Amino acid sequence: MLEARDIQFSYHGGRRILERVSLILEPGQVLGLAGPSGCGKSTLGMLIAGHLEPDAGKICVDGQHHGRGWCPVQYVHQSPIATVDPRWRIGRIVEEGWEPDEETRSAIGVSKSWYDRFPHEISGGELQRVVLLRAMAPSTRYLVADELTAMLDPITQANIWRYLLAQCRKGLGVIAISHDRQLIDRVATRRYTLTDRGLTDVV
């Protein structure tokens, strides 16, 4: 189980972005997270994946704080270009964390022919799939998908979610951050909205 409890956070001691936010995600669940632009959804996702440290509160997987090494919670950023080294070729980026099998690579829609190219030599949607493939190592147990499919065409978007929902049936837990209410309604088992009053359930 992934648990974030009473999380408080502000950037560089400025305005409080998150005030006592708590959530629980069980293996196999998809938690949909919406909310106005700038309310702190990506910040919460990065905190949960250990990219940022909360000012107060706790984030645990099965009762344990993330240690060193591969984090069991992976965050896929809405701007994939921000999360890759522009001097690395795609093959090196993909294989930084693990060596994906053919089945996973083709299910996510990453072509081996991109491996020799640099990030600026593939499209934004292709790079989004590359960073998703990099995140899907066998030791990944929870995925924070931040506007993951926003820049993809409807067919590719459907394929990616078909793949992710199949992984959920095997126990992956997903936090889907999106402004796309229809997408959240389709994929999420629980839906939340984040506002300056905290997280609220959406029915």
Ligand SMILES: Nc1ncnc2c1ncn2[C@@H]1O[C@H](COP(=O)(O)OP(=O)(O)OP(=O)(O)O)[C@@H](O)[C@H]1O
């Ligand atoms: N590195 C940073 N330093 C200072 N402020 C930041 C930083 N990153 C984000 N912020 C601010 O924190 C607030 C929350 O940003 P965040 O990206 O988490 O919002 P969001 O809900 O994901 O927004 P959107 O829906 O537009 O993606 C915003 O006001 C943003 O300007």
